[in-house]
Amino acid sequence: xxxxxxxxxxxxxxIYFFDPENLNLNANDKVIVExxxxxELGEVVISKRNMPEEKIVSPLKKVIRIATxxxxxxxxxxKIKEKEAFKICEEKIKKYNLDMHLTDxxxxxxxxxxxxxxxxxxxxxxxxxxxxxxxxxxxxxELRQIGVRDEVKRIGGxxxxxxxxxxxxxxxxxxTVSIKMAKEQNLSLxxxxxxxNCGRLMCCLKYEQPVYEDKLKRLPKxxxxxxxxxxxxxxxxxxTLKEIVRVKFKDEDDTxxxxxxxxxxxxxxSADEDTMDEEEKENLKELQELEKLEIQDKANTKDEDI
Numbered sequence: 001x002x003x004x005x006x007x008x009x010x011x012x013x014x015i016y017f018f019d020p021e022n023l024n025l026n027a028n029d030k031v032i033v034e035x036x037x038x039x040e041l042g043e044v045v046i047s048k049r050n051m052p053e054e055k056i057v058s059p060l061k062k063v064i065r066i067a068t069x070x071x072x073x074x075x076x077x078x079k080i081k082e083k084e085a086f087k088i089c090e091e092k093i094k095k096y097n098l099d100m101h102l103t104d105x106x107x108x109x110x111x112x113x114x115x116x117x118x119x120x121x122x123x124x125x126x127x128x129x130x131x132x133x134x135x136x137x138x139x140x141x142e143l144r145q146i147g148v149r150d151e152v153k154r155i156g157g158x159x160x161x162x163x164x165x166x167x168x169x170x171x172x173x174x175x176t177v178s179i180k181m182a183k184e185q186n187l188s189l190x191x192x193x194x195x196x197n198c199g200r201l202m203c204c205l206k207y208e209q210p211v212y213e214d215k216l217k218r219l220p221k222x223x224x225x226x227x228x229x230x231x232x233x234x235x236x237x238x239x240t241l242k243e244i245v246r247v248k249f250k251d252e253d254d255t256x257x258x259x260x261x262x263x264x265x266x267x268x269x270s271a272d273e274d275t276m277d278e279e280e281k282e283n284l285k286e287l288q289e290l291e292k293l294e295i296q297d298k299a300n301t302k303d304e305d306i
Contacts (some may be wrong), residue, residue, distance in 0.1 A: 002053050005063060007033055014173060019060045019138060020048050030067035038110045041067055041075045075220025078107035089116050092132050100124050105153045113140040119151050145154065149174050152198040159196060159204075168201050177201040178202050178293060179287050181209045186240060189280040191290055201290055223271040224272050228260055232268065 001082065004017040005025050018033050025031065029044040082105040090102055107114055114137055118124075125141050133141045153167040155265040167174070182194045182205055184200055194286060197201045222275075224235045233247035236257060243262045248255060 001050040002056060002060065003048055004051045004056065004060065004186070005031075005044050005048050007031065007042040007063070008045045009040060009041075015045055016042075017046075017051070017056055017060060019062045021062055023066065024048075025063065025066070030072055032064045032067050032071055033108075034061045034064055036061075039064065040109045041071060041303055046257055072204055075109065078109070078111070082107055085114060085116075088136060089129075092129055094127050094271060096126075096132075098124055098126060098129060099157075100126070101151075103146065104154045109146055111139060113142055116141070116143045117146050117150075117154070118143060119148060120145060148198045149203075150198055157197050159202070160193075165197060166207075171203055171207075174203065176204060177204045177205045178294070179291055181205040181212075183280075184209070184212050184240070185192045186238070187282055189277070189287060191286045195290065199293075201271055201294060215243060218241060220245065220265070220267050221271040224267055225269040227266040227268055229264060230258060230260070233258075235271075 003020060006015040007021045008015050023232070024032075025044050025048055027044055027047050030041050031044060033042055051280070064128055085100065085107070086105045089105065090141065093100060093102060098120045102116060102118050104117040105114065106117070114133075116133070120264050124145070124292055130141050130143060149167065152165065152262055156168045157165050159165050163169075171242065178201070178240040180191060186206065187194055187205075194205070219240065221236055221237050222235050226233060226235055226245075228247055233249045233250065237246045239245070239259075244259050245262055245265060246257050246259050247265070248257055276284075
C-alpha cells in the first residue's frame with residue numbers, strides 16, 4: 001500500500017495520483033506538484049489515503065507544497081494571459097488562412113510553454129504560425145490537435161436530458177462507445193437520438209452498459225420461443241431494467257400480446273442472434289459511419305503526460 005492524493009488541474013478533467021509525502025492535505029486544497037512539464041498548480045479532489053501499488057502508475061510524482069497566495073495570484077494572472085493569447089492566435093490563424101478552429105489556450109504554471117488547442121478535419125501545416133506566436137510570446141509554443149469530444153468538454157453545454165453534459169461535470173475519461181450498447185439498452189437507432197453535442201455516440205451509453213449486461217444475462221433474446229403460464233409464445237420485446245418481457249401469441253388467425261416478469265417464463269428455444277429492426281436497416285449507413293468515427297477518435301486520442 002502507498003499513500004496518495006488525487007489532484008485535478010482543470011474542472012472537469014482527469015484525476016492524477018501524487019505522493020503527498022508528509023504534507024497534511026485536505027480536499028479543495030490548492031497545491032503545487034511536480035509533473036513531466038515542470039511545476040503545476042492543481043486542486044486536491046481525493047484526500048490522503050492508502051492505495052494498492054498495482055493500481056498506481058510508477059514512478060509517483062510528488063506534491064511539492066501547498067500553494068501560497070502568491071502562487072494562486074500567479075495562476076490567476078496566467079488565466080488572464082490565456083484570454084489575450086487566444087485572441088492573438090485567432091488573428092494569426094486568419095492571417096495564414098489555416099483551416100483550423102482554436103478551442104483553448106493554456107499557460108504552464110512556470111510560463112515555460114503555452115499550449116494552443118485546436119480542432120481540424122485533417123493535418124495542418126502550422127509551422128509559420130508557431131514561429132509567429134513564438135516571436136510574440138517569447139516562450140515555447142505547442143499546438144495540440146484535439147478531437148470533437150475534447151472540444152465540447154472544454155466549451156461546455158447541456159445534453160438532451162436537460163442536464164449539464166457528463167463530460168463537463170463528472171466524466172474524467174472518454175471510453176469507446178458502440179451501436180451494440182444502444183441496441184442492448186433498447187434505444188432508438190436513429191443517429192440523431194443517440195449522438196451527443198459532439199456528434200459522437202453519447203458517453204452515457206458506456207457507463208450505463210454494465211447494468212444492462214448484467215440483466216441481459218438473465219433475459220431471453222427477442223424472437224426466442226418461450227413457455228409462459230398461458231402457453232407457448234415468442235418474445236416480442238424486452239424491458240431490460242424492469243426485467244419484463246412482452247410475448248406474442250398466435251391463436252389461429254388472431255395475434256395478441258401479454259407481458260410477464262422474466263422469472264415466470266421458461267426458454268424453449270433461444271434466438272441465435274439479435275435481429276435488425278427496420279429503424280436500424282434504415283439508418284445502417286449512418287450508424288456504421290458513427291462507429292468508424294468512434295474508432296478513429298480512440299486511435300487519435302492520447303492521454304496527457306503528467
